Amino acid sequence: MRRWTTIAAILVLVFLVLAAVAPGLLAPGDPLAIHPRQSFLAPSLGHLFGTDESGRDIYTRIVHGAGASLLIGLSATAIGVGLAIVFGLLAGLGPRWLDFGTTRFLEVLFAFPGLLFALLFIVVYGPGVVTSTIAVGLATAPGYARIIRSQVLVVRGSPYLEAATVLGRGPVARVARHLLPNVAGSLFVLVTLGIGQSIVWASSLSYLGLGAVPPAAEWGAMLSAGRTYITSFWWMTFFPGLFIVLSAVTTTVLGRALQQRVRSS
Template sequence: MRAREIAAVAVIVFLGVAALAPGLLAPGDPLAIAPLDAFRPPSLAHFFGTDESGRDIYTRVVHGTGASLLIGIAATAIGLGLAVVFGLLAGFGPRWLDFGTTRLLEVLFAFPGLLFALLFIVVYGPGVVTSTIAVGLSTAPGYARIIRSRVIQVRTSPYLEAALVLGRGGPTRIALHVLPNVAGSLFVLATLGIGQSIVWASSLSYLGLGAVPPAAEWGAMLSAGRTYVTSFWWMTFFPGLFIVLTAVAATLLGRGLQDRIRSS
């Protein structure tokens, strides 16, 4: 394992602990206010400084890990779930269905994903659930194209042709042969997609369309700190740093898994 992959795993382990047991890393209350401690710079008393209400930013960042990761994982699950359906329809269905599904995916893929998410939120209203669904829907076309190409490779393999000769139906072939051989690609896509989904969801929260202050969520913290960014830089720097670290760590881990799958 290379050094960058070790660093990525270390970051993910830290994020996992922060998401599952934030009290171990930051035992304080992320919503507790202390007006007399407002706008304190980073120090031993407040590692990441404090915000306009005197809330400890380190505590809020750690406790916001769970919400941010949950949004990213849920959005990725939605995108991959839809991608599997469209990918199987295009790659395993008849030629006319493949043609129609592929053209639809190309049209959706050509549309900027974040803009599609914004349009979805305009129609259905802002909120954490809406923004999560919007991010999931906007990432699905790209995933579906990758899964379709993988399904087509598996469909033309000798063992799948042998299963057809043995009289196994389409659902059986999909369950026993197609999905197990696509699972590796799905796992890599999920690893890569979580980081992207967190960045997009945080962007929507920054615009006030997802989680809103004073929620301990990274995008909401960025949104709250943008008013003071020129004077109290730490209010946006540390939430943004964790967003970047999460995205980079997930991408490095996904690339490493991808390389191992290709070499195996």
């Protein structure tokens, strides 16, 4: 059962990546093209996911929106993991006072709910796609940093790192050649798991009107536009929400599979 779940997740990931890289192959239409006479059409062979209030094809908009949603998820995860590496290395390799101060700082940040922290950041710096991406990255960084710190502490006491110290290798060489490669497996799992979370959070911010805004072909913005018609034209919110869930579930399943592989190896 687990094998088939992983295969299904890989197939969904291939579809999402293809939609992000070459959306014209899957949906050659214009995601912003307006056809008022075709508004609110239910799902059919002509419009697989139906149309919205302006007659735009929802399937085309979802395919073309995959690139924006995945880019936001990847960028936010990169920001969060990048900051986490810095804080994790400072806490794990620094002197005791630096470890104490960095850990307490991370615990204070971790006490805030991630989405609330992102909302506070947007309140200060204003809404927008770039701002929401940075906000999600900052909100996820404390959790990643705590995990990286624990991994660094494990590797720090390993014999090969002690041997590198005895051989006179500098701190930069020890981190780059010995520590980071041995933390890379767990780090890659973190990235895989984090992308889905970042997509969900960024879509939530867009749904609230703090990220991408309609008529942008972005899944959260499509949810926001369709909520007005949810009782009458369910497909306007169902399909964007479905793909948000699918992207999160796909990255989580693949991340768990990688995590088990890393533990077994």
